[in-house]
Amino acid sequence: MHRVNLFRIGFLFIQIAKINGKSAYFRVNYNTIGQAAADAYCKSIGMELAKIDNIGLHNSAEQYLTSLLIDERVWISATCHSLPCQWGDGEVLDWSNWRSSSEPTDNACAVLENENNGYPTWRTRDCFDEFISLCIAPMQPSFSLLSGLYNFYEASLACQAIGGQLAVVDNPETMDRVTNELYGIHISSDIWIGLYGNGINLVWQNTGKGMVYSNWDTFSPNTVKDVAVAMTQPNFQWTARPMTDQLSHALCQVNLMPVLTGMTYAAAKAQCETFALQPALLRSQEEAIIVKNALFTQDLLTDDYWIGLTTDGVTFSWNDGTPTTFTDWMVSNGEPNSMATSKCVKAGGSAECKWYTTSCTELYHFLCQYPTNNLFPISQDIDQFSDVTTEVYPVTSGNTGGNYPLTPRSGHMKRYFNLEAEDTKPINQPYHTIQCQNEVRCASYCVRDQLCVVFVFNGFKCSLYTSFSSGSVNNVPGSTIWI
Template sequence: MEGKAFVIMVLSGLCTLPSCFPRQYHLVEEGKNWTEAQSYCREKFTDLATVDNQEDMAKLNEILGRHYKGIVWIGLYDDINSWRWSLENKSYYSEEEAEFRMWGGNEPDNLYNNESCVFIDWAGMWLDAPCSFKQPFICYNGAIEAQDSSRFILVNESKTWTEAQSYCRERYTDLASVRNQAENDEIKMKNQGSNAWIGLFRDLWKWSDGSATSFTNWNTENSEPNGYIAESCVASRYGKWEDWPCSQRFYFACYNDVPVTKQVVRVKLTKTDSSVDLEDLKEAILQQMNQRLKDRGLSGDVKLRWVKQPDGKIFHKEEKEEEEEESCNLI
């Protein structure tokens, strides 16, 4: 009995899908501050280095370790101006209302380098603070249509900002958004002279190229990010990440996308035992094929994966005059 399968071979060339672009890292051995390094990378390459997973991290560390053992900027930074409301319904805000702010003096100051949530104080002014602080909070009740103070509810329980958000969403609408001076005065009166969370917050760390932050490699032995004042940019030091003042001048790592193409190859597999299910062996077969590529020096340039048929299966039997065959796709 024989079986056929399709394999997709990923080769260097052209590709239109974002997932088809592996990253190539470059160390630039020039001392620049983080903003200068960002501009350089965007001009010469794609952007400052972005790391999405452990494989990317290994590639980057290989480049950094080969050339330089010091501190090197990467693309992660703390965007202290990315404030937005927990209540994201755009119809709730008229023009510029989502941008209304009542910051206190020198706020937001990001004093502890992790102040990404906002509370209103007794005087009606706003301050940024670590979201882990516990204090009362103000909820917004969207079910109340009348323009009176009953739309805002003071919950006099000490909770973190995230806990307060969950509480408000479960029982009312959301944490309070403040759209204008009148609403700020209204909440100030409701606040009864204490501090209370409102719905303004920001993401702590972002990549320069806008990629989602799903992977980190902080130097936990040094308690990084350690929260020192004004350390809003990230550098790799001996393969681990640390926050530093953006004004420091370090070498830096850029990346660019390496385009690749996909090629579908059909392979035929012969079974010596008719009781064997090729679906159970697909990973072992793929490993053997990858090993053969590696033995021929192609493992870094070619990656293989199976292609599923419309019915969700990889292998298909094919009838011939005197024997059955199974076909499948491999990428």
């Protein structure tokens, strides 16, 4: 079922066809092989040998295998080469479903074994025994098909403006799902996805991982410099296109799943893990902007949400163990006002989406995050486009000296232009400041933030503003206003 909505993005209305998310999904490899070979097969199709680390995933696996009428042993990724047993990613089992408490033995691997027409228990078997195997990929995000006119860089920004990133289609299950959904939508040209060449190999934009699974129309590209990948009609197979090509569509994915059910922090974390997800990580300004844009697009900014930030009584750290190097506290309210271990962190409640400490036993909505490294190579690798301002706004006889007209080029949804008046800044205070290397980096922060209409770059300081009046400026040597 397709849901087509109109969202206000910049100065234009952009049509978005929404493909809703899907729960964690599986694929069976019917070849009977050893566990190591089973693991290699799953990785070869962009998936993982199943890690069934909570009762929710276990029940989902049971339902899936039962629906396929499978009643034989099936490899999963738990191994007991030494005790305690570990999953394939090295994590020690903290939940299990062995047939008996004494089941694990040294030098053994785990299978799901049929019992009473279901898969309620695990058994250990010699790792070289040959069984079929179960591959898993996490819960799939929602996809949005944007219609407009974009080069690869612009498509990336358009996705970030709705709180997403260009889509990762890195396994056959996701490719099948996207293909089936797109067949019912009018497509007028090729569609950008998040795979691009970094000069060395093809990588997925928001994870930084190299391409494993592919779906080329005829053959892979013979260059990985200045190219990105688009899906082409009629079968949505892949083709390499120059990054500067203007395409009519971009396929975005939103890496956050708001759950509008009030829960304690512990229950919310457990619920995310049931989906093979984790509580949202806002480890950088860019990640915080993505969250804010995603909630803004869905008109959910006024709610409060648990995020994956807690304290050990001395310092705050993220759910994945990383320390806090970026914070966005509601300082005007005295936050953070407690380092007690009974306190957790919520975000939201207003358009600013600031952070607050509160009791972990309070009931709030929560944000689950899909697996992603949340990399932003559209800014980090911006030199691929040379000077973006020159690329997007070429100097012409009527556009000299780097001072650009206040009308966007045809087909461009929103632009920021250098004013005639330099060494000035708005009198009103910025709502956010950040250190960055140059005005192009500063522009990338502003263009992805729904609140930003003006930025000022002064030295290494980037200031973002919610409003601007050309008659309301002060002289500040060394700064430049862009709108």
